[in-house]
Amino acid sequence: MRKTAWLAALYAAFIIFSPAAAAGAESIIRFSGAFTPGALIIGTTAINNRVSLEGEPLKVTPAGQVVFGFGRDAEGSKTIQVQTPAGEVHEVVIELAPRSYAIDRVDGVPQKTVTPDPAQVARARAEAAKVWQARQVFSAREDFLQPVIKPAEGRISGVYGSQRIFNGQPRNPHFGLDIAAPTGTPVKAPWPGIVVLAEPDLFYSGGTLIIDHGYGVTSTYIHLHKLHVAPGDEIAQGDVIAEIGATGRVTGPHLDWRINWQQERLDPALVLEHFSSSELTTP
Numbered sequence: 001m002r003k004t005a006w007l008a009a010l011y012a013a014f015i016i017f018s019p020a021a022a023a024g025a026e027s028i029i030r031f032s033g034a035f036t037p038g039a040l041i042i043g044t045t046a047i048n049n050r051v052s053l054e055g056e057p058l059k060v061t062p063a064g065q066v067v068f069g070f071g072r073d074a075e076g077s078k079t080i081q082v083q084t085p086a087g088e089v090h091e092v093v094i095e096l097a098p099r100s101y102a103i104d105r106v107d108g109v110p111q112k113t114v115t116p117d118p119a120q121v122a123r124a125r126a127e128a129a130k131v132w133q134a135r136q137v138f139s140a141r142e143d144f145l146q147p148v149i150k151p152a153e154g155r156i157s158g159v160y161g162s163q164r165i166f167n168g169q170p171r172n173p174h175f176g177l178d179i180a181a182p183t184g185t186p187v188k189a190p191w192p193g194i195v196v197l198a199e200p201d202l203f204y205s206g207g208t209l210i211i212d213h214g215y216g217v218t219s220t221y222i223h224l225h226k227l228h229v230a231p232g233d234e235i236a237q238g239d240v241i242a243e244i245g246a247t248g249r250v251t252g253p254h255l256d257w258r259i260n261w262q263q264e265r266l267d268p269a270l271v272l273e274h275f276s277s278s279e280l281t282t283p
């Protein structure tokens, strides 16, 4: 099974990168996911253990699981501390494998098209604050523990981490996985969850949905044509939550799908790679 092979690879990583932690690591906490920037990681430890990441406590599920993630520019080593109810402290060091992204330098762009209108900037800033607030949600839902399904089928037209530099000015990196498909194509919930934001028309992102999957894990869907859910709606995996569109600042219809852990943006392609179930298919 792929999952077993991957866990074995992670143990090997401890041995290679962190000999001191290797001895106790396997028994104290097990991880699934990739130790790279953009990764979502699920750890499993004994119930009642306490876990922290770089000194910040992580909430542990009643079954002993923790979830966390690393942003696009995360690098170096990260320390996980596990404390048993008896007060014994184990330290596990994760070494993040470096990752590079596609950078597109475009020079000679007329400055007018690079500098946005001040009124648009003000609107976009207010909307960004609302989106940031929605991602602050932290619930005891455990939806993220279920194998994930792809929200839509289509050509991958954009990847996580890529960035454009216009006339030497870097733009925000691209944080989603773009799936190109005609307007009206259904978008299905990759995990169960609760809708925390549903906005039909934001300046940059157009029709925008954010869903809470528990323990700080949320997912975002942008450029939507139609939203089929409202804030507070509880959704099941595979439910049609929206339709793909070309709303906001885009050139063609596609779903821009994002996964977040608190305010860190993660790579949906890595989540699909490590947390899909081969038994589960999108209906």
Ligand SMILES: [Zn+2]
Pocket (backbone or CB within 6 Å): 158, 174, 176, 177, 178, 255, 256
């Ligand atoms: Zn995109």
